[in-house]
Amino acid sequence: MSTHTTRAPYRATDPLRMLIDDNSALLFVLSRFGIPLGFGERSVGDVCATKGVDAATFLAVANFVSGREYDSDDISLAQLMEYLRKAHIWFLEFNLPSIRRKLIEAIDCSGKDEVALLILKFYDDFVTEVRGHMGHENSTVFAYVDSLMKGYLNREYTIDSFAAMHSNRDSRLDDKLSDLKNVIIRYYPQDTNGDMLHSVLFDIINCENDLALHCAVEDKIFVPAVKRAEEDVRTQGANYGEEHIDVSDNTSEQLSQREKEIIACVAKGMTSKEIADKLCLSVHTVTTHRRNITGKLQIHTSAGLTIFAIVNKLVSIEEIKVQ
Numbered sequence: 001m002s003t004h005t006t007r008a009p010y011r012a013t014d015p016l017r018m019l020i021d022d023n024s025a026l027l028f029v030l031s032r033f034g035i036p037l038g039f040g041e042r043s044v045g046d047v048c049a050t051k052g053v054d055a056a057t058f059l060a061v062a063n064f065v066s067g068r069e070y071d072s073d074d075i076s077l078a079q080l081m082e083y084l085r086k087a088h089i090w091f092l093e094f095n096l097p098s099i100r101r102k103l104i105e106a107i108d109c110s111g112k113d114e115v116a117l118l119i120l121k122f123y124d125d126f127v128t129e130v131r132g133h134m135g136h137e138n139s140t141v142f143a144y145v146d147s148l149m150k151g152y153l154n155r156e157y158t159i160d161s162f163a164a165m166h167s168n169r170d171s172r173l174d175d176k177l178s179d180l181k182n183v184i185i186r187y188y189p190q191d192t193n194g195d196m197l198h199s200v201l202f203d204i205i206n207c208e209n210d211l212a213l214h215c216a217v218e219d220k221i222f223v224p225a226v227k228r229a230e231e232d233v234r235t236q237g238a239n240y241g242e243e244h245i246d247v248s249d250n251t252s253e254q255l256s257q258r259e260k261e262i263i264a265c266v267a268k269g270m271t272s273k274e275i276a277d278k279l280c281l282s283v284h285t286v287t288t289h290r291r292n293i294t295g296k297l298q299i300h301t302s303a304g305l306t307i308f309a310i311v312n313k314l315v316s317i318e319e320i321k322v323q
Contacts, residue, residue: 012045
């Protein structure tokens with residue numbers, strides 16, 4: 001038994017309706033387990049049995065995301081992984097595109113408003129990182145676990161490899177969303193369409209909370225379950241699969257210290273001449289550095305470099321020069 005909090009857990013005998021009344025966020029959990037609405041006063045165990053859902057797995061997730069005591073020792077790893085896959089589909093195919101549509105409606109993306117374009121580019125960069133994060137899990141981590149459940153270990157990879165990378169990526173995603181909210185709240189004037197901007201900001205905050213819970217389920221329930229499965233396979237006599245597991249992290253090519261300094265200057269609104277004077281370089285040298293930066297990062301605008309500088313902590317939001 002793993003203790004998440006002191007609150008008593010939901011049980012299989014509880015009416016499922018009671019769980020939703022207690023925590024409306026469990027509607028997402030229902031959807032990701034493939035449990036439709038319309039269950040009346042039936043119990044958690046009854047509904048799960050009817051829909052072919054492992055009740056112990058559902059309750060482990062429902063209790064965890066509701067801040068209650070949860071028991072993840074006897075969950076179905078296959079069903080938990082399917083739950084995580086469906087969560088990825090929700091974020092990538094529905095939630096994040098929906099927020100983007102509302103964001104475009106809320107801010108002026110006609111090209112006249114540089115801050116609006118920066119915000120949209122900022123959001124698109126965030127979504128790209130989420131897509132890469134979840135794509136890695138779908139193609140690498142889940143493939144490894146599928147093989148593990150068939151009785152195979154891999155000589156190159158364990159779930160510890162994923163866990164070590166995961167917390168780092170979670171932190172980056174949290175930082176990016178936090179910076180996005182700050183840019184909108186502190187720097188975007190609400191002269192028009194203020195209600196829509198408030199609405200999309202509310203959606204971003206809800207998405208942030210949902211993503212945080214999703215990542216926590218992976219850290220606190222999924223990773224320990226996979227570790228138990230690894231130990232079971234070792235105990236039973238490990239078979240080693242020969243397939244290669246791609247554990248590379250798709251980060252940008254390493255920037256030099258000088259290139260980072262130039263990116264920071266660009267983010268602060270400095271011209272090439274001002275950068276050259278500040279760093280005691282020629283304008284030609286600054287131009288060459290900027291061309292190399294573009295090649296490494298595939299970012300072609302000052303707004304894009306500003307976003308890169310913020311999310312990679314080369315400058316603080318307070319240092320951005322907003323006209």
